[in-house]
Amino acid sequence: MLTTHDLANQPLSLTVSDDHHHGVETVTVCAGAQGAVTMTCSCRQYIAQNWCRHLVDLACMRLRDCGITDPDIDARFEEIVAGTALEIAGNDADHRLAMVAHHAGRVDQARAGGPSRDAMESLALAARDLAEAAEAASDALRRFTRRAAGAID
Numbered sequence: 001m002l003t004t005h006d007l008a009n010q011p012l013s014l015t016v017s018d019d020h021h022h023g024v025e026t027v028t029v030c031a032g033a034q035g036a037v038t039m040t041c042s043c044r045q046y047i048a049q050n051w052c053r054h055l056v057d058l059a060c061m062r063l064r065d066c067g068i069t070d071p072d073i074d075a076r077f078e079e080i081v082a083g084t085a086l087e088i089a090g091n092d093a094d095h096r097l098a099m100v101a102h103h104a105g106r107v108d109q110a111r112a113g114g115p116s117r118d119a120m121e122s123l124a125l126a127a128r129d130l131a132e133a134a135e136a137a138s139d140a141l142r143r144f145t146r147r148a149a150g151a152i153d
C-alpha cells in the first residue's frame, strides 16, 4: 500500500493548453530529495531549450492560464512546487522576461519617433536597459532550467 509520502513522490502529469498554439502538451512534475523538483514538458520549446513558457507559468502557479481547472491536480501541484527553489526561480525568470518585453517596447517606441537627436538619445538609453535586462533574463533562465532539471544548489 502507498503511504502519503510515497504518493507525494509519484510523478504528477498535467495536461496543459494555451491560447497561442491551440495545442495540448503534457507536463510531468516530480518531487525529489531535499526540495528538488523536476519538471518536463512535451512541447517543442522544452525539447529545444530544456525550459518553456508552460513550465514558467506553472512555477508561477498560473495553473488556470494553462487550462488546469481540476482542484485535485491544482492541490497536488501546489504541494510539490509551492515554497521550492523552482518556484522562486520561475518567478524570477518570469519577472526578467517581462522586463525584456518592457524595454523592447521602449526601443520600438524610440525608433518609431524617427531619426531625431532626441529619438537617438531615447533609443540609446532604452537599448542599454534592454541589453542589461536580456543578460539578466538569460541568467534567470539558466537558473530556472537547472532547477527544473532537479538541481538544488
Ligand SMILES: [Zn+2]
Pocket: 025, 041, 042, 043, 044, 045, 046, 052, 053, 054, 055
Ligand atoms: Zn512546454
